[in-house]
Amino acid sequence: MNAMAVSDKMRMTPAAISALIAVLSQGDARWRPEGSGWSILEIINHMVDEEVDDFRTRLRLTLEDPSQLWPGINPEGWARQRDYNERDLSESIKRFESARAESLTWLESLRDPDWSRAHEHPKLGVIRAGDLLAAWCAHDALHLRQIAKRLYQLTQRDAGEYSTSYAGVWTA
Helix, strand or coil, rough: CHHHHHHHHHHHHHHHHHCCCCCCCCHHCCCCCCCCCHHHHHHHHHHHHHHHHHHHHHHHHHHHHHCCCCCCHHHHHHHHHCCCCHHCCHHHHHHHHHHHHHHHHHHHHHHCCCCEEEEHHHCCEEEEEHHHEEEEEEHHHHCCCCCHHHHHCCCCCCCCCCCCCCHCCCCC
């Protein structure tokens, strides 16, 4: 495990999000595609809660005592219960930046962590501390892609009768 390389990627995520949404209005941040899918604001607030209530907490518990029960999470329910889409965009970004800074400070404080320590998840089976750290970083990439897709969809919405097909078709 090259934990430094993984945490360096994680360190870049708040800046990447800020760059992607630099000129986004509050209304566009709240916009959801027809059918299903989260708004950009919901994605960012989800990332804050996952930062604090999922990845950091579960990794800490696994490193300290893998037999400890993990707290439950409910990403879909939290989006509704915690009114993600009613929050302020700039405050949500600040919350993510702060939570991520706290996580990185904690990660940097670890001395020779045993990334092979494993928690037995009732549905997913064995999850090692290293798996959690890798998944945490990958989670960022998945949501950066999701934010980019929303920006693409917003362009399609705003183009009205004009096509975005010359740019290429969004896949996956």
